[in-house]
Amino acid sequence: MSTGINVPRPGSVVVFYNPDAACIERANRLAKHTCCVVVDNTPDVDRVEGLDPDVHYLPNRDNLGIATALNQGIELLLREGCRAALLFDQDSEPTIEHLQALPSLLAEWVAAGERIAIVGPAYDDPRLGGVAPFVRFRPFVLARVPAQGACPVDADFLITSGSCLNLDCWNVVGPMEDDLFIDFVDLEWCIRAKRAGYRLVGVPWITMAHELGGEPVQVLGRTYPMHSPVRHYYLFRNAIALIGRGYVPWSWKSTELVKMPFRLVIYSMMPSARRMHVSMALRGLRDGLRGRLGRL
Incomplete structure (x- = not known):
């Protein structure tokens, strides 16, 4: 996609956790189009065979959480002089159009004077009915804007995987919050970005295949994305923690x-494991009320 704007080579950050050969292959493909950083949260691992020499590999030798890993990767890209960072899970499958178009659009809009923190694609999850809408906060309910057409969509929240972050605003908004560890990390950062006067822009004509949540379950005829009991701990704990913060919009709090x-x-x-799921959710609720954050 040509925008007439000189677009510096973007960076990309991929977070590994027990990666398989396909994850390594995807990171190598990213390195052909971006300055690629792999941050490895796999415990007791300090080397991964098969990574391209052009990939910057940062082993943590422990699971430090998604927030810390993204911060580490972004800081390296800043040192490399990158102006934009594409963020990915290890199983993300971006197209060449995705890798080229999002940084180009971001550069074009910023050059035109727009204050944009992040742009993100539409997400296609066939398990949940296809392309997911973009989200705006409204009292007691999320407003869902269909990811359709050729017009950008202002959103209140964009998920991390597949998005393209404007690194020029990183020092203004600040890093992702390490203590949240995993769930709501991207949401909390998006809230801070909007408070700092930046827009979050969805790009409906760029689509990425992405599984939103864990394996879905059917309950009373409806499909819900599920996670492990441990993820439900973080989901409840971090929701309670954010509900207690003054800068978080009441519209989102009421929905949660x-x-x-x-x-x-x-x-x-x-x-199966219903008791464990409920038990971990309640434990997360208690820890959120007590102000306990960080790794479980």
């Missing part, structure tokens, strides 16, 4: 307060 009891009901109806 409505969702929480429904989530517990869904966990209690799961076909």
Whole structure:
């Protein structure tokens, strides 16, 4: 995609956790089009065979969480002089159009004077009914804007994987919050970016295949994305922590307060490990109320 703007080579950050050969191959492909950083959260591993020499490899030798890993990768890209960072999970499958178009669009809009922190694609998850809408916060409910057409969509939140972050705003907004560890890391950063006067822009004509959540379950005829019991701990704990913060919009808080009891009901109806899912969610709720953050 040509925008007439000189676009510096973007960077990319991929977070590894027990990667397989396909993950390594995807990172090598990214290195052909971006300055690629792999941050490895796999415990007791300090080397991965098969990575291209052009990939910057940062082994943590432990699971330090998604926030810390992204911060490490972004800081390296800043030292390399990158102006934009594409962020990916290890199983993300971006197209060449994705890798070229998002940094180009971001550069074009910023050059035109737009204050944009991050741009993100539409996400196609066939398990959940296809392309997911973009999200805006409204009292007690999320407003869902269909990812359709050729016009950018202003959103209140964009998920990390597949998005392209404007590194010129990094020092203004600040890094991702390490203590959140995993869930709501991207949401909290997006809230801070909007408070600092930046826009979050969805790009509906760029689509990336991405599984939103874990393996879905059917409850009362509806499909819900699920996670492990440990992820449900972080989900409840971090939601409670953010609900207690003054800068987080009440519109989002009200939505989470409505969702929480429904989530517990869904966990209690799961076909297996229901007690563990409910127990970990309640433990997360207690730790959130006590202000306990960081790694479980």
